[in-house]
Amino acid sequence: MPSDAASRRTYSYLGPAGTFTEAALEQVPEARGQIWRPVHNVGEALADVAEGRSDAAMIAIENSIDGGVSTAQDALARIPNLRIVGEYLVPVSFVLVGKPGQRLEDVQLVSAHPVAYAQCHRWLVEHLPGHQHVPAASNVASAVGILDGSSSAEAAIAPPGITAHHHVDVLAENIGDNTNAVTRFVLVTGPGVPPAPTGADKTSVIVELPEDRAGTLLELLEQFSTRGINLSLIQSRPIGDALGRYRFVIDADGHIRDERMADALMGLRRFSPNVVYLGSYPRADRAIVHYSNRYSDEVFVEARDWVRGLLSGEPDA
Template identity: 50%
Template sequence: MTLPRYAYLGPSGTFTEAALLAMVDPSEVEAVPAIDVLTALAAVRDGDVDYAVVAIENTVEGGVTATLDTLAAGAPLVILGEVVLPVSFELVARPGTAIEDVTAVAAHSHGLAQCRRWLADRLPGAVHVSATSNAAAAGELAQGATGFEAALAPPGLGARLGLEVLAAGVADNAHAATRFVKVGRPTAVPAPTGADKTTLVVHLPDDRAGALLEMLEQFAARGVNLSRIESRPRSDRPGEYSFSIDALGHIDEPRMAEALMGLRRTNPVVTFLGSYPAATGYPTPITPGTSAEDFSEARAWVQGLRSGRH
């Protein structure tokens, strides 16, 4: 039997691979490394792989724009699950390199951002070299790349590559974490768990005072809490923005379904990117008057009025 194929940001040893392994049994999938997020998601759209695991948000930089923008445009994709992993780095170098010898450090741009203050304090003046991934930077260093003397690597990777660890626990925030999502082609939405998240992209109807408030009221009026909202520039209308949103709840819940209907009625573009179990597992708080039972009772009441029952 053919194993499902999962694309991830490679090479082997990345935090994204660790997220993939936290989501699935490695013996039951074929892991396919990709050079970047765009390539991983394109492989899903093209049918070359079944799923992709990509970073979507971290506690230092916020949303991963490459993921948000690629999900929002092109053939439909949906998020099917998520996992949150703690993130810290090791500063690694070739054997014999002292930390005083380091004049340039390589890492993925998000890795550099998550260690910006640490690098400024411990390696002032060192040049930051962007790589396709933290694992790729460490791999290139181990293979003799020039242009940088050290790399920020996931814990344990440097030792596997024969590099020395110059510093461990490298991070600006000891509690830094990154959220990763499993992405696939559209399919039937999984049943609600009571601890779910729905991801959307919404374009406002026009650029005017109050337009964003009116969009947000579609959620507020139905007791739907937003855990994330970020503006992203619209490529078709310079100076205007769309909004990437995580809402707590599931499309099968009446409050979420009615919020989506309200958005659809009042905004020109609403892109549904999936309802899926939230990584926290915490039950979604329900505002009084917005439970499934409340909506059912209200619909029955209106139907009764139509039938002459008051």
């Protein structure tokens, strides 16, 4: 009889406990009561899935302030056979913490994850104009480092929930430069059947341009625009094999089971030397995707049936 641990699913996430990634994983109902595996970076989390150590990984993919997370996008392009099955939004706010007894006016070195540091830079310049930045692996690791002595910093930028896990003093609250900051996370698994369409779906792909010439990006975008598909994200990333060679990370409104989306993906496959299908999954905001009736499934099906009729010699209706 299998042990309880053997029957439970494993989820990798950027640890340790208390990170924003953990807050995203807490939104996944099927992850509750399962094994949560903290890792050091996005690449490790995705490798866990690809190599079978975990059933799924939660990773940050986009921030409303800094845009797409390049390390996550590059890892998804590089590691094969990964699928996004859901997305989750986490409001982002920060506190500045120190060891018990630390005074704000004595802070010279601030430990922070680079993304968190960028989102708090204006506050830091105003309140700690002479400070220096010490990079940290995560928003929680920044605080752990000042407690265990592995960091030379006197203060750390961390999530508000840090006090539930570590004995630190809060030196300042709400230090983020944008109170509306949100990070988008995605849950990634191995290959499988996409979740059923909900009407409020998103499809993610990574597409390479076939050659560096005028009009190729327009041709790529026309695969979507001529089928009435809206793009909510398009971001270029260098392929890395030569200057001027790029791949594009794209989020498109709709599901692969939508006739117009399937047709667009076939167009991309004909156009590009390398298309990575990352998945079709429910939008975090559950906003219904609206489109013109001329792009409905019925229109695409009727057009295909019409061509089949022509090929079979059927008379006009």
